[in-house]
Amino acid sequence: MRKLTIVLALSLILLVGLSAGAAAQDIKIGLAVSTLNNPFFVDLKDGAESMAEEMGVEILTVDAQNDAAAQLSSVEDLLIKQIDVLIVNPVDGNAVVSAITAANDAGVPVITVDRAAEGGDVVSHIASDNVEGGKMAGEFIAKQLNKEGNVVELQGIPGTSAARDRGKGFNIVMDKYPNLKVIARQPAGFDRAEGMTVMENILQGNPDIDAVFAHNDNMALGAMEAISAAGRSDEIMIVGFDAIDDAVEAVKEGKMAATVAQRPTLMGEMAVETAVKVANGNEVKEYIPVPLELITD
Incomplete structure (x- = not known):
């Protein structure tokens, strides 16, 4: 009788293990990225796909190429393919609500990553604290300029949480120091070429600029090219x-x-780990922070 009990117990464990493995294999995740023309989001995608492979789940990635309408269409295509969880990196926080609502109506849980949505039912948001990041950049500039000088802010895509929050944090710091003046604020679409063009125009109208804060590195690198071409790098x-x-x-x-x-890359990995938990019916935190670091050398 004891042997029979042990055999039955082992059989049950094996059956549960096989079922869990099968469940993992059956999970299908949709990843809707704002654009793969930006190295940041390529890294995010690579992290997500690498984690999906490691966890033995299927992931389908679509690229909106910074087009909100295209993102809605691609999410609808993912839903037709019967994904279990949608991870979305919004092109626009307001425009993405339609895509999230479509997923909600289809009974598909939604996770946002890096950029937040302005509506819809989202089970978890995975991102750095962009307000805190903006503050880090602002405090660094304030310290380097001894809290006095003229500063330019190159803004990201209007309507994205990243642009709004990074700008908010940065300007909280700027407002603390009366002798730090933000003499120009212009959007440059998180784009390198646009960052260069916008910076060229700002340089022409402002002979006295001490610092530039760009909401992302692509715009910063574009600004760097414009500043170098103008002979003002020093x-x-x-x-x-x-x-x-x-x-x-x-x-x-x-x-x-x-x-x-x-x-x-870590963001992408965490998004997939969270998606698998959601697919398996586990509770997840509404906001999962990703650590920030200021790189100065």
């Missing part, structure tokens, strides 16, 4: 955000003063 410090490889290299070479590191 006058103007540049601080970016994201710590992409080109920016980290520029910091090491002394062409940029600093960048705020977000660790996008």
